[in-house]
Amino acid sequence: MDPVIIVGAGPVGLTLALALARQDVPCVVLDEGPGKDEPRLARTVVLREDTTAxxxxxxxxxxxxxxxxxxxxxxxxxxxxxxxxxxxxxxGPEGHRNPAPLHIAQHALTGALRTALANEPLVKLAVDSRLDSMEQEPSGVTVHTRGPQGTWWRGSYVVGCDGPRSTVRKLQDIRFPGRTAVERHAVAALRVELPWKGHGLLHRMPPWRTTAPSAGEITGRPLPDGVWRLDWLLPPGKDLVTPELLVTHIRETLAGWCEGTTPPYDLLDTGVHTVHHRLARRWRAGRVFLAGDAAHCLGTLGTHGLDEGLRDADNLAWKLASAWHHGSHEALLDSYQTERRAAVAARLRAADQALPLLRSGGGLRTLVPGSARGHEALLMDGHLGQGVIGAPGTYADSPLAPGELEGEVPVDTPRGAPVADVRVTAEDGSFAQLRDRLGLGALLVVLIAPGTGVWDRKHWATAGIMPRLAAAVTALPYPAELLVAESYPGAAAHSVLLVRPDGHLVTALGGVRPADLYAAAETALGGPAAAQAQAGAGAGAERAGAGSR
Incomplete structure (x- = not known):
């Protein structure tokens, strides 16, 4: 079968290529550039704990x-x-973990991904290759690139990860409505010693802002080696950010934070960051998909646009891998647009609703009923990836979510949300973190069994409910891995969790319930048609039923 063609070699495209290769799917990455990125410390990204993982x-x-x-x-x-x-x-609140986001220069992130790709035989990186035409057929897609060695490429699917001006999106005539220049920020990266080592800062209405045409909101975010990225929210309009104005911003901000004296600093990089809010009408057109900035632009009020792009890649990779290995199932492929577009649309909607209130100083209660946390708390949610503005979406209303199951039990992770990263034991007796088992093209079935962590595997692998559960897992309509965890937040002993390859919870069951487990796995694959595409699916269902008697 032909490889998957990924257009764009930014972090989203490179992540998708690695995720597909991890599931034994060959890829071609078309990079219109020379294959390396210019170091820019004023261009950074913030990743949540799970996207970092x-x-x-x-x-x-x-x-x-x-x-x-x-x-x-x-x-x-x-x-x-x-x-x-x-x-x-x-x-964090209510006793939950409050993991730290990771702040990293984008060129450093891209460099780590490129280094990994250099050792990946299933991925071909074609530099100086700019897409200019595309022809889609029922059996595949043919694209043409121009450059020093312009050529035709044949692929099974095409994924446009080529940014907000996406050529893939334009060739498919997909509309990209939204708002332009929602916010503008002057940005500077400088090496300096500030009073809050290792701490990020959101400063609104600084007392010195009347001494110069300064912004009413400043963000300071630390990087390694004593480097800080500072952002000044600019007033509406298209006024140029002159070097003189930026130096004024820097000097008065540093003096304001350091008791009136401007400390020594080295200015390393500058820029202007303009935020747009846009959402593509469609994320799938037959064998062509969009991901990252080609599908959505967001980033106002501190929200993390690239973080959402990496979630796109994680969501799409296992579905394309399933189609590549087992044959296309339309409902499964369609679910990528349904799930991811809804999640990003919800964040855009929350940011758009909050923006006039937060920037004009209006009341907050009309936005979040019953809330009195204040504007700064809501803005911090955007920066930290929490709350109505910043938290990533769940897929509770996904077409891949099973209906009501008789044996379903509650746990602290809602349906469709990312699972907690607990320690698990694999069937060979080795220990790992749950997240380390994701992205291998298999469903995960996790049994909660207190005490197994201190027992030798030979004593529990053939005892109690394990043989029945192992038989039920073998009978599932998709490759699945059985894992055991001593505990999971909110889960009772002998609970069984079904987890998608991208780490989202399908369901939690009370005990071994082969029929429920099979039904949930079948739905998570897009419905019965996906199961029929697997050899022996019907026989597997019978074995699962027999194991429950």
Whole structure:
């Protein structure tokens, strides 16, 4: 079968290529550039814990040395600290973990992905290859690139990860409505010593802002080696950000934060960051898909646009891998647009609703009924990936979500949400984190069995409910891996979790219920048609039923 063609070699395209290769799907990545990225410390990204884990799993290398996991975050208004969040104790509201986001320069992230791809035989990176035409047929897609060695490429599917000006989207005549220049920020990266080592800062209405045409909101985010990225929200309009104005912003901000004296600093990079809000009408057109900035633009109020792009890649990879290996199932492929577009649309809608209230100083209660947290708290949610503005979406209303199951039980993870990263034991007796088992093209079935972590595998693998559960897992209509965990948040002993290859919870069952497990797995694959595409699916259902008697 022909490889998957990925147009665009930014972080989303490279992540998708690695995710597909991990599931034994060959890819061609078309890079219109020379295959390397210019170092730009003023161009950074913020990743949540699970998307950081995704990249680390695919690259096989930790990102911590390339970026900074914040020790905490604080919000200030004028001279007062209005809210502080600490990540050091990893304890958030209601006792849940409060993991630190990772702040990393985009070129460093892309470099780590390119290094991993260089050792991946299933991925071909074609540099200086700019897409200019595409022909789609029932059996595949043919694209043409121009450049020093312009040529035709044949692929099974095409994924446009080629940014907000996506050629793939334009060739498919997909509309990209939305708003332009929702926000503008002046940006500077500088090496300087500030009072809040390792802590991010959101400062609104700084008391010195009347001394120069300064913005009413400043964000400071640390990077490695004493480097900080500072952002100044600019007033509406298209006024040029001159070097003189930027130096004024820097000097008065540093003096304001350092008791009136501007500390020594090295200016490393500058830029202007313009935020657009756009959402493609369609994310799928036959064998062509959109992901990342080609499908959506967001980023106002501190929200993390690239983080959503990596979620696109994670969601799409296992569905394309299933189609590549087992044959196309339309409902499964369609679910990519249904799930991801709804999740991004919800974040865009929340940001658009909050924007006039937060920027004009209006009341908050009309936006979040019963809330009195204040504007700074809501803005912090965007920066930290929490709350109505910042939290990633779940897929509870997905067409891949099973209907009501007799044996379903509640756990702390809602249906369709990413699972918690607990320690698990594999069938060979080895220990791993649950997230390390994701993205291998298999469903995960996790049995919660307290005490198994201190027993030898030979004592529990053939005891109690394990043989029945193992038989039920073998009978599923898709490859599945059986894991055992001593505990899971909110789960009772002998609960069984069914987890998608991208780490989202399908269901939690009370005990071994082969019929429910089979039905949930079948729905998670897009319905009965997907099961029929698997050899022996019908016989597997009979074996599952027999195992329950």
């Amino acid at each position: 995704l990249v680390e799993r695919l690259t096989g290398a930790p990102l911590g040395a390339l970026g900074t996991r914040w020790a905490g975050w604080r919000a200030m208004r004028r001279k007062q600290v209005t809210r502080e969040v600490s990540f050091e104790d990893a304890a």
